[in-house]
Amino acid sequence: xxxxxxxxxxxxxxxxxxxxxxxxxxxxxxxxxxxxxxxxxxxxxxxxxxxxxxxxxxxxxxxxxxxxxxxxxxxxxxxxxxxxxxxxxxxxxxxxxxxxxxxxxxxxxxxxxxxxxxxxxxxxxxxxxxxxxxxxxxxxxxxxxxxxxxxxxxxxxxxxxxxxxxxxxxxxxxxxxxxxxxxxxxxxxxxxxxxxxxxxxxxxxxxxxxxxxxxxxxxxxxxxxxxxxxxxxxxxxxxxxxxxxxxxxxxxxxxxxxxxxxxxxxxxxxxxxxxxxxxxxxxxxxxxxxxxxxxxxxxxxxxxxxxxxxxxxxxxxxxxxxxxxxxxxxxxxxxxxxxxxxxxxxxxxxxxx
Ligand code: NAD
Ligand code: TYD
Numbered sequence: 001x002x003x004x005x006x007x008x009x010x011x012x013x014x015x016x017x018x019x020x021x022x023x024x025x026x027x028x029x030x031x032x033x034x035x036x037x038x039x040x041x042x043x044x045x046x047x048x049x050x051x052x053x054x055x056x057x058x059x060x061x062x063x064x065x066x067x068x069x070x071x072x073x074x075x076x077x078x079x080x081x082x083x084x085x086x087x088x089x090x091x092x093x094x095x096x097x098x099x100x101x102x103x104x105x106x107x108x109x110x111x112x113x114x115x116x117x118x119x120x121x122x123x124x125x126x127x128x129x130x131x132x133x134x135x136x137x138x139x140x141x142x143x144x145x146x147x148x149x150x151x152x153x154x155x156x157x158x159x160x161x162x163x164x165x166x167x168x169x170x171x172x173x174x175x176x177x178x179x180x181x182x183x184x185x186x187x188x189x190x191x192x193x194x195x196x197x198x199x200x201x202x203x204x205x206x207x208x209x210x211x212x213x214x215x216x217x218x219x220x221x222x223x224x225x226x227x228x229x230x231x232x233x234x235x236x237x238x239x240x241x242x243x244x245x246x247x248x249x250x251x252x253x254x255x256x257x258x259x260x261x262x263x264x265x266x267x268x269x270x271x272x273x274x275x276x277x278x279x280x281x282x283x284x285x286x287x288x289x290x291x292x293x294x295x296x297x298x299x300x301x302x303x304x305x306x307x308x309x310x311x312x313x314x315x316x317x318x319x320x321x322x323x324x325x326x327x328x329x330x331x332x333x334x335x336x337x338x339x340x341x342x343x344x345x346x347x348x349x350x351x352x353x
Contacts, residue, residue, distance in 0.1 A: 001128075001239065002029040005080045007065050007113065008041070008087030009033030012194045013132070013228055015045035017084065020232035022049055022058070030057050032078045034071070035087065036064040036105075044336060045193045065109035068116070075120040083117055083129045084235065085110065088166075091197055092136075092159045096291055099158035106162035107169070114173045123178070130239055131170040131183045135224070135251070136160035138185070140294035147185075147299045149247050156292050174245055182242045184235060186250040187299045190319065191228030192326040196337060199258065200320075203265040204327045205334060207280050213266070217289030219259030222296040226252035227319035230312045237310045248308070251299035254316045259284075268324045 004021075008014040010033060021027050031053075035041045043050070049058055059078065063070040065087045074080065087109060089095065089102045114129065121127045138147040139154030155164040173179040194201045206213050234250040242248060256264075266280040273279075304310045314322070327334065 001027065001082045003032065003078045003080050004029065004082040004084055005032045005034055005074060005078070007034045007083070007085045010035040010037060010041035010043050010045055010060075011086060011090070012040070012045075012191075012198075013189055013231060014086040015042075015193050016191065016228045017086070017232045017235060018046060018058070019049055020229060021236060022053060024233070025236055030059065030078060032059045032061060032074060032080065034061045034063050034065065034074060037062055038089075040090065040195050042193075042337065044333065064105075066104060066112050068112055071112060071116045072119070075116055080120070081127045082239065083113060084132070084239070085113055085130065086132045088132075088163070089159070091195075092157050093197070093290065095157055095159035095162070099162070102158050102162040106159075107165045110166035110169055114169060114179065118173065118177050118179055121179075125180055125244075127180055128239065128244070129170070129173075129179055129181045130235065131167065131181060132235065133163050133167050133183060133185045134160065135185050135187045135249070135297050135299045136294065137164040137167060138297075141296040141298055143296070145298070147249065147297070149185075149249050149303055156294060160294075180244045182238050182244060183247040184238055184250050184304075185247065185299070186231050186234070187224035187226050187252055187297060189226055189228045189231050191323050192330075193333075194228070194323075196334070199261065200265065200323060201327065203262060204269065204324055205338070207266065207269045207283065208327075208334075210283065212285040213262055213280075213283045214285055214287045215258060215262055216287060217293060219262065219286065220257050221293060222255050222257050222298065223261075224251045224298050225254050225256060225261070225316060225319075226250065226312065227314040227316075227322070230314055233313070234304060234310050237304070237308050241308045243307075248304040249299050249301045250304060250310075251301040252312060252316065253301065255296075255298050256316070264320055265324065268321060272324065272328060 095102045138151045153164045155161040174181045190200045270279045
């Protein structure tokens, strides 16, 4: 790996991944962050990395992954040998309100990247296209069972259907054109730089503003939560040790109901603010359920653990504290993220409920 194109590197996981590679690995090459900067993309997420490495080992290209010529030019300009593809529309609620951007970016954008990789790399085998996906492609579980790499796809939201489509395209390019790909399907991430429309940062920010904490339905839907840096280390492990053509599930082995998450965040925030344990729980507000709300996600990640030796390094109790502390120490980031387009969107779509 000499020149890695990271798509969506200004978003939540992409920016954590770029920081992880520069700070925690022995990678010596260049990273080219290709991001359109949608509402979820924020170059400020990497201002520390840009200050150290911009122009030498870190490059930013504001480009849409659907732009055929733009992506072709980046492959040539930097002689890209590795793609780590994060760029996506990522929020289920937005996909319900309007699926079009999800189809464009997640499906057409992935197709455009694959086409460019195939054209630029030809038959080369010393290259890699790593595609980042989600456990949501596997559908919804009942009270028992797990998602395995072999579980048939059964996506239920426009978001997960668009991610499933992109996964199938990546597989098709492997089988049809011999493109050296790997894929990973990961459970819910949390941690620093998480955009505040997602559950955990939304809770922290609403508590800070003493606003209602919206819990969809009965609050008993289950997600498996993984600290974002552990997702980054898993991806890097796949890039360096993974077998070409394979898919790896990544998870936290940490299932929680949504109401457990809400209670935990309330308790940590109360402790930080010197309030009694249940002080913020009065803000909990049960609201209308998300349409088609998947009941339970739970992922089996034995394959990456046993074959590649990866494991989680942060347990949930540590990770959630680190996350709350990060938000409490980054007031300016929060202020910037909450201004502009996101503020208008949240006022229009959320606060009416
Ligand atoms: P995010 O919404 O925080 O970031 C997405 C980034 O992609 C943003 O920087 C945005 O500007 C960029 N982007 C969007 N459309 C683009 C386009 N057309 N061209 C170029 N850039 C574009 O998302 P995230 O939570 O960091 O998720 C990253 C990836 O990980 C996604 O593929 C998502 O499906 C996957 N994933 C996320 C989670 C999770 O819990 N967040 C879990 C599993 C998998
Ligand atoms: P989210 O962070 O949107 O991730 P995903 O839908 O991709 O799993 O939501 C996590 C869980 O929290 C999901 O079951 C929906 C629920 N949720 C709420 O109850 N209230 C909220 O305000 C949000 C954003 C999510």
